[in-house]
Amino acid sequence: MLAGMERITPHAVALSGLRKSYGDRTAVAGIDLLITPGEVVALLGPNGAGKSTTVDMLLGLTPPDSGAITLFGEDPHRAVAGGVVGAMLQEVTLLEDATVREILTMIASMHRAPMPVAQALRLAGIGDLAERRAARLSGGQTQRVRLAMALVPDPGLLVLDEPTAAMDVTARREFWHAMGEFAATGRTVLFTTHYLEEAEAHADRVVLMRDGTIVADGPVSAVMARVGGRTVTALVPGARPAELLALPGVVDAEPAGDGHRVVLRCSDSDGALRALLARHPGAGDVEIRSASLEEAFVLLTGAGLAGEGVAAR
Amino acid sequence: MKGGYLRFEVRRAVRDSRFLVFAVALPVGLFVLLSHLYQSQGATPAYLMGGLAAFGAFKAALDTGARTAVERGAGWQRQLRLTPLSGAGYLVAKGAVAMLVALPPVVGVALVAALTADVRLTAAPWALTVLGIWLGTVPFALLGLLVGQLCSARNVQTYQGGVLILLSFVGGLLIPVDAFPPVLAGVARVLPSYWLAEIGHGAVSGSGGSGAAPAVLAAYTVVLGVAVIVRYRRDGARA
Numbered sequence: 325m326l327a328g329m330e331r332i333t334p335h336a337v338a339l340s341g342l343r344k345s346y347g348d349r350t351a352v353a354g355i356d357l358l359i360t361p362g363e364v365v366a367l368l369g370p371n372g373a374g375k376s377t378t379v380d381m382l383l384g385l386t387p388p389d390s391g392a393i394t395l396f397g398e399d400p401h402r403a404v405a406g407g408v409v410g411a412m413l414q415e416v417t418l419l420e421d422a423t424v425r426e427i428l429t430m431i432a433s434m435h436r437a438p439m440p441v442a443q444a445l446r447l448a449g450i451g452d453l454a455e456r457r458a459a460r461l462s463g464g465q466t467q468r469v470r471l472a473m474a475l476v477p478d479p480g481l482l483v484l485d486e487p488t489a490a491m492d493v494t495a496r497r498e499f500w501h502a503m504g505e506f507a508a509t510g511r512t513v514l515f516t517t518h519y520l521e522e523a524e525a526h527a528d529r530v531v532l533m534r535d536g537t538i539v540a541d542g543p544v545s546a547v548m549a550r551v552g553g554r555t556v557t558a559l560v561p562g563a564r565p566a567e568l569l570a571l572p573g574v575v576d577a578e579p580a581g582d583g584h585r586v587v588l589r590c591s592d593s594d595g596a597l598r599a600l601l602a603r604h605p606g607a608g609d610v611e612i613r614s615a616s617l618e619e620a621f622v623l624l625t626g627a628g629l630a631g632e633g634v635a636a637r
Numbered sequence: 638m639k640g641g642y643l644r645f646e647v648r649r650a651v652r653d654s655r656f657l658v659f660a661v662a663l664p665v666g667l668f669v670l671l672s673h674l675y676q677s678q679g680a681t682p683a684y685l686m687g688g689l690a691a692f693g694a695f696k697a698a699l700d701t702g703a704r705t706a707v708e709r710g711a712g713w714q715r716q717l718r719l720t721p722l723s724g725a726g727y728l729v730a731k732g733a734v735a736m737l738v739a740l741p742p743v744v745g746v747a748l749v750a751a752l753t754a755d756v757r758l759t760a761a762p763w764a765l766t767v768l769g770i771w772l773g774t775v776p777f778a779l780l781g782l783l784v785g786q787l788c789s790a791r792n793v794q795t796y797q798g799g800v801l802i803l804l805s806f807v808g809g810l811l812i813p814v815d816a817f818p819p820v821l822a823g824v825a826r827v828l829p830s831y832w833l834a835e836i837g838h839g840a841v842s843g844s845g846g847s848g849a850a851p852a853v854l855a856a857y858t859v860v861l862g863v864a865v866i867v868r869y870r871r872d873g874a875r876a
Contacts, residue, residue, distance in 0.1 A: 385718055405721040413719070416712035421649055433641020434721045473716070 334397030336361045336481050336512035337382065342391035344377050351377040353536035354391070361396075361480065364513045366523035369533035370625055375516045376414065378533070379485045382514075383411050395481055407435040407477035412470045412484045418458035424469050425454040431476045439478035448472035449502045464495025471502060482506065484515035488522065500526055520617045530617070534625040548620050554593035555619075558600065559585050559609040571599045585609065642722050643730045650701070650734045660700070660738060661745040664693030668746055671811070672754045680813065682754035686746055687837020688810035690770050693742025695777035695830060696801060701735035702781020703788070703797045709872070710790030724869050728782060735778035736771070743771050758841065765840035773833045773854045777804075779861035780829075786868045804830035829857045 337359035344352040352374040359365055367375050380386035382393060384400030395403035403409045418427065425441060432438035445451045448471045453461065461469060467487060474482055484503070488496045500522065507513050517523055523530050523544065530547050532540040540547050557580055560568065565586070568577040573592030580587045590596040593612055600607055651657075668689045672682040708714060717727055747767050750756040758766070780800070788796050805811060807821065808830030814822050825831045832850040839850065 383719060385715060404719055407721070409719075411719050413712065413715055416716045419649070419708065419711075419713060421652065422645070426645060426648065430641050430645035431720055433644075436721075477720075 333361065334394065335359060336363070336396055337514065338392070338394045339378075339382070340392045342378070342381060342393065343389045344374075344381060344386065345389055350536050352381070352388075355533075355536070355538050357531065357538065357541070359512060359514065361512050362510050364507050364526060364528045365515075366527035366530045367514060367516045367533065368520070368523055368530055368621060368625075373533040373625065374536040375533055376485055379411075379413075379483060379514075379516060383409065383413075383483060403481075407437065408479055409481045409483060410474035410477045410479035411482070412467075412474045412487050414485045414489070416470065418461070418466060418469060420459035421457065423455055423457055424450065424461075424472075427458070427469070428454075428472055428476055431473055435477045437478060438476050441476065444472040444475045447475055447502055447506055449498055462495075464491050464498070467491060467495070467499060468502065471499065475506060479511070481512045481514065484513070486516050486518065488517065488519065496522070520621060524617045532621065532624050540620070540624045544617060547624075548614070548617055554590050555613055556588040556590055556593055556597055556600070557585055557611040557613075558588070558607050560600070560604050560607040562606070563604055567603075568600075571596050571603070573599070642726065643733060646730050646734045647737065650738055656700075657738060657741060660693065660697040661741050663696070664689045664742050665745045665749045667692070667811070668749050669753060672750075676754075681841075682750060683756045683758070683841040684813065684838060686750040686754075686756055687766065687770070687841055688834045690743045690746040690766065690837055691773075691830060691834040692805050692810045693746055694739040694770055694774045695804065695833060697742050698735040698739040698774045698778040699781040699784070699797065699801065699804075701738050702731065702778050703784040703793050705731055705782060705785030706788045706793035707790045709785065714872070724866070728865060728869060731782055732775075732778045735781055736774060739774040739778070740771050743767050756841075762840040766837045769836040769840065770833060773836050773850070776829050776854055776857035776861050777833075779858065779865050782865045783861060783868060786865065786872060804828055808834065810834050829854055 335358045337357060339355055339357040342352055342355050342357075343350075355374075355378065367378065369375050377386065381388045382395070382400060384393075384404055393400055396408050398406065398408060400409075422430075424445070428441045428444055432441055432444075439447075441454075442451070445454055448468045450465065450468050450472060453465060453469070458466070458469070471484075471487065474484070482503075487503075488499055491499060496519075503513065503515075504526065515522075515527075527544060529542060530540070530544050531538055532547065563586070565577045565579075568574060568586060568588060571588070573590050573594075573596035574588045575591050576589035578587055579585075588596060588600070597610070597612070668682075668685060671685055671689075675682055675685050705714075714727070744767060747763065781797075784793065784796055784800065807825055808828040809817065809822075809825045810830060814825045814831065817825060832853045835850040839847070
């Protein structure tokens with residue numbers, strides 16, 4: 325029938341006009357977000373940007389003051405009860421006296437169409453830990469058990485709130501490998517992280533939040549392009565910043581950290597470089613590099629990274 | 638599908654053998670110590686049995702409920718909110734486990750009373766003592782859950798200890814209320830623990846009890862049940 329053919333696949337996540345305040349502090353100040361099934365999206369922002377509040381509302385743990393939330397067309401409570409969404413929350417410790425298998429079996433028993441526990445264990449890379457008591461797991465192992473707990477409902481949408489916080493490098497790599505295997509099956513993943521290289525490496529799309537609003541949203545490369553596609557650094561004797569800014573393809577010019585060179589953010593680095601060398605024959609010591617997500621992050625959120633516990637490399 | 642969660646909790650409770658042994662050993666040990674004292678004062682050990690069976694049962698139920706404070710502090714309840722398990726399902730499972738661990742102390746005290754203190758009753762008073770006290774423990778399981786929802790994992794033991802002393806001493810479970818000054822005896826008759834022990838006392842005295850005990854305990858069950866549900870719902874949102 326026509327009605328069936330016209331039916332549109334609902335978005336994995338649809339947020340509209342979402343707001344939440346705690347007293348006079350606004351945590352989320354009206355955000356709209358659509359996520360298509362199959363996307364892997366990183367939600368970034370400094371502490372207090374509203375990421376965790378957004379995640380809590382999305383999962384039905386915190387009611388929004390106003391706005392609408394649907395996950396695959398269903399309200400959050402129904403989506404959670406139906407096993408449509410699985411989540412890894414921050415600050416959840418496991419019951420120390422239970423084994424990994426007991427916890428996963430218990431969660432699986434409550435869902436209608438769960439993933440077999442053995443499969444969740446394998447996907448999370450903890451097949452050898454099934455009989456271990458939670459009290460005897462390392463930090464990285466605990467996180468992967470929590471990933472397995474989120475996978476057991478066999479959800480279409482996986483939500484991870486800072487999943488790799490406090491993990492060492494090896495544990496993080498293993499974690500993302502496990503997450504990648506799951507995402508490769510066409511599932512939707514939304515994660516928050518403090519590690520920008522994780523967003524760059526694992527997300528199709530990044531959403532930057534600041535002060536409860538979304539300040540940038542798009543593919544990683546597009547968000548990076550917002551700060552200028554490439555950056556040219558050069559020694560240009562006697563040139564004034566205004567002259568350099570007037571060069572074709574240059575969107576921003578400022579002195580470099582060493583005080584001698586200048587940094588040119590460029591929308592067209594090739595054109596800018598040709599013009600630079602033509603008009604300033606004395607220019608030298610030229611370096612061209614891609615803008616990093618970190619630069620986009622700083623520029624768009626106005627937040628320094630050092631104090632945020634962000635590993636910026 | 639809720640059965641899976643109950644099974645999980647029962648398994649955890651049964652495995653906690655230290656807790657179970659202590660839950661039985663404390664009232665049984667107290668009975669052995671106090672029954673001689675009672676007899677030397679010309680009181681009947683059967684009366685003490687009612688008090689200590691009530692003590693053992695409600696302490697086990699209260700402790701089990703209150704231990705949910707630890708799970709709440711660890712974020713475990715938030716994790717469970719991401720499953721199809723409803724708030725009611727969680728509370729019912731926890732209450733059921735509290736009731737499960739409340740039974741062995743009652744049976745233990747009854748056994749030691751029969752074997753060591755020569756307490757002799759017919760079948761009906763035995764059944765009334767054991768089953769009546771056990772069933773009367775429901776409001777204490779709810780009280781434990783309420784304490785668990787209200788207290789942080791750090792201060793729960795302090796509150797729980799205070800509640801325990803109030804209910805056991807002032808409720809007349811260790812010392813007969815008849816020996817209390819009138820004001821304290823009045824306070825005792827407000828406490829659910831007094832009425833829980835009354836079930837045992839009534840069974841032993843052959844009067845069968847007045848019917849007031851079940852009524853008071855039922856009223857406590859309703860009030861505490863509502864309080865636990867309201868509190869659990871409010872706790873859903875992270876402040």
